[in-house]
Amino acid sequence: MEFIDLAGTIAGAGLILLMAVDVFHTLLYPHGTGPVCRTVMHGLWLLFRRFSGRASPIAAPVGMAAVIGAWASLSIMGWALIYLPHLPAGFVYADGVPQHGNFTEAIYISMVSLSTVGYGEIAPATPPLRFIMAAQAVTGFGLLTATVSWILQTYPALSRRRALAHDLNLLREAAGPPGVLSLEPGHATALLESLARNVSTVSIDLLAFNETYYFNEAKQRGSLPATVAYAQQLASDAITSANADLRFAGRMLHASLDDLAEVLRGKFGHSGPTSSAVFLSYETRHRHRRNPDSETS
Known part of the structure; x- marks a missing residue:
């Protein structure tokens, strides 16, 4: 694996770790908020106040949606960086599906895996990649469950x-x-x-x-x-x-x-x-x- 591929893989693992730490501190740690959640919520709070001249009732709901989007984006980007060095040779493509080795293809594979949709037209060819994609599917299900529980805990x-x-x-x-x-x-x-x-x-x-x-x-x-x-x-x-x-x-x-x-x-x-x-x-x-x-x- 070339240095740039190794660096991308490490960066991807870092993004996944950041997402996991932020979810842990926001949802599981009893007296804390993760750095991503805190930055997004406080930033949107200030932004709404600056442009509307007042604190807006929709700032916090928009902030929560933005935090959930940030968690999903961190996860998608992180796993995509891990898949990218293995494209397209590390995957099996169905007949008629064009093969690409670019970042857009890695993002697509990551989104499909995170959402647990699993279209099946692109599948991992090696045991390590199969394990990685399965792990991402598990984290995607966990992220969905975490966001639902976050909302259910906040409104009471x-x-x-x-x-x-x-x-x-x-x-x-x-x-x-x-x-x-x-x-x-x-x-x-x-x-x-x-x-x-x-x-x-x-x-x-x-x-x-x-x-x-x-x-x-x-x-x-x-x-x-x-x-x-x-x-x-x-x-x-x-x-x-x-x-x-x-x-x-x-x-x-x-x-x-x-x-x-x-x-x-x-x-x-x-x-x-x-x-x-x-x-x-x-x-x-x-x-x-x-x-x-x-x-x-």
Whole structure:
């Protein structure tokens, strides 16, 4: 094998490895996102904001589709580079099928193998190539399964975040300006403890599914960035209550909000010395307010 063929084979293996590492970190590693996924999602988020002047509700769905396309492209290109040095001598062609030894032919063979279609008009002639094509078919099936599971895992996390925002809006409308202090202490305590658990769940979702951060809600009622400040107000009011149980529930909610702020600060670059400042940055970025900090983050 010539040096250029060897270099192409190594490059192909590198692309396949990059795809596998990215899928692993995005879907299997509990608190991470692969470099390809992170770059594509964040890049499209910024691109939509720059050209539309606001955060778009379609940026994240488009980003997820682009990530899936990037995984498939990396796999197709990688396997094609491995097949290329063996074309056309390493394959058996059916009658009437023209033989080519170019990269386009390698891409075609790789796409057919990855999709597990297996037309059969071009087949590997040697045992190593048969094994390689079978391995690619297995990875193609695995990639399809992984992308479906990614989508199925992402949207329940989004639903939990929207439900928390809706609960906060309903509580604000029902309780009015007095907030939880107008409620019976036992009832208020149960409400705040439930909110604290839901805020903790959202924090875990953001850690496990980083890509959900880039989803922007079309309606404010379902937007956590627009309502999280009210949760802070509820916690602060409860801490001043004369009821010990309500004060404890307020501290629980306050602690869960601090954890959420730490996730936003550490994972998504929201700056601020306090949780309130972090949440203001979070709201600014998702509610499309113009300021220098939000344009560069």
